Amino acid sequence: DAGVTQSPTHLIKTRGQQVTLRCSPKSGHDTVSWYQQALGQGPQFIFQYYEEEERQRGNFPDRFSGHQFPNYSSELNVNALLLGDSALYLCASSLWLSGTHIRGEQYFGPGTRLTVT
Amino acid sequence: AQTVTQSQPEMSVQEAETVTLSCTYDTSESDYYLFWYKQPPSRQMILVIRQEAYKQQNATENRFSVNFQKAAKSFSLKISDSQLGDAAMYFCAYRSSTPKGGSEKLVFGKGTKLTVNP
Numbered sequence: 001d002a003g004v005t006q007s008p009t010h011l012i013k014t015r016g017q018q019v020t021l022r023c024s025p026k027s028g029h030d031t032v033s034w035y036q037q038a039l040g041q042g043p044q045f046i047f048q049y050y051e052e053e054e055r056q057r058g059n060f061p062d063r064f065s066g067h068q069f070p071n072y073s074s075e076l077n078v079n080a081l082l083l084g085d086s087a088l089y090l091c092a093s094s095l096w097l098s099g100t101h102i103r104g105e106q107y108f109g110p111g112t113r114l115t116v117t
Numbered sequence: 118a119q120t121v122t123q124s125q126p127e128m129s130v131q132e133a134e135t136v137t138l139s140c141t142y143d144t145s146e147s148d149y150y151l152f153w154y155k156q157p158p159s160r161q162m163i164l165v166i167r168q169e170a171y172k173q174q175n176a177t178e179n180r181f182s183v184n185f186q187k188a189a190k191s192f193s194l195k196i197s198d199s200q201l202g203d204a205a206m207y208f209c210a211y212r213s214s215t216p217k218g219g220s221e222k223l224v225f226g227k228g229t230k231l232t233v234n235p
Contacts, residue, residue: 033222042121042208042225043162056222088160092223106223108154108162 002027004093004109012115013081021076021112025093032074033106034066037088049074050096078114086116119144119211123226130199131234137184138194138229140209148214151185152223153194157205165207168192170214196231204233 005024013019025032031050035043045058049068063079072093078085092106120143130136142151153165168176168185175183180200184193196203209226 035223040227042210042227043223045222045224048221058222090162092162105164105167107164110159110161113160 004029004091004107006089006091006109006112008112009110010113010115012117014117015081015083017081018077018079019081019114021078021089021091021114023074023076023091023093023109025072025074025091026107029093029095029107030072031094031096032068032072033092033094034074034076035090035092036060037090037111039087043090046076081116083116086114088113119146119149119213119224121209121211121224121226123209123229125229126227127230127232129232129234130196132201133198135195135197136199136231138196138207138209138231140192140194140226142190142192142209142211144190144211146213150212150214151183151192152210152212153181153183153192154208154210154225155203155205156208156228162208166194199233201233201235204231206230 004026007022033048034046036046037043046060046064047057048055052068065077068074088111090111091109094106095104122141149170151168155163155165166176166178166181168183175185180197182195206228208228211224
């Protein structure tokens, strides 16, 4: 059973550049959430995608955008990179539980370490 | 907005002994979920245990158990018979149970670094 995968593992970018991070959800999952984890901190929610639409968004600027594809995989795009965007970016997938109004547990990928210089 | 506080930046325990990690949270909701996640140096966040707020019985998963005090908004994790592989960052997290705009996100504490000494 394939878990959540993310690519690339590490990435180094320069201030002002743009970056795209990718996530493939756990087999059978239909929802993808993205989190930013700064060094020494807990993860912070960026946004969540379901049915190819952004359903919820955390307190992040519009420079952060995303996309979900028909196969449920997702991309996180960050424009005009700042030094403060350096962090571990975590993707988590979950499944809308049929017949309920909730989603199941979030399973996390190994993350992408982004360094902005 | 909900907040999660972990007041112990670091903890250490001897192998085979017991350690308790603390977590408090703030919410005005009555129904929610609480979680403990483990993040080893490999960075992958692993779910350790979860607790539904409407359940009075404390959750248990093998060597891991919680002490859930709803009135006090406290949710501590007890690790019994600690093993070297338990060494990691541990994060306490909150999630609302009713999906209404911004309610399905996980809200994390800052984490506690657990060291297990041989």
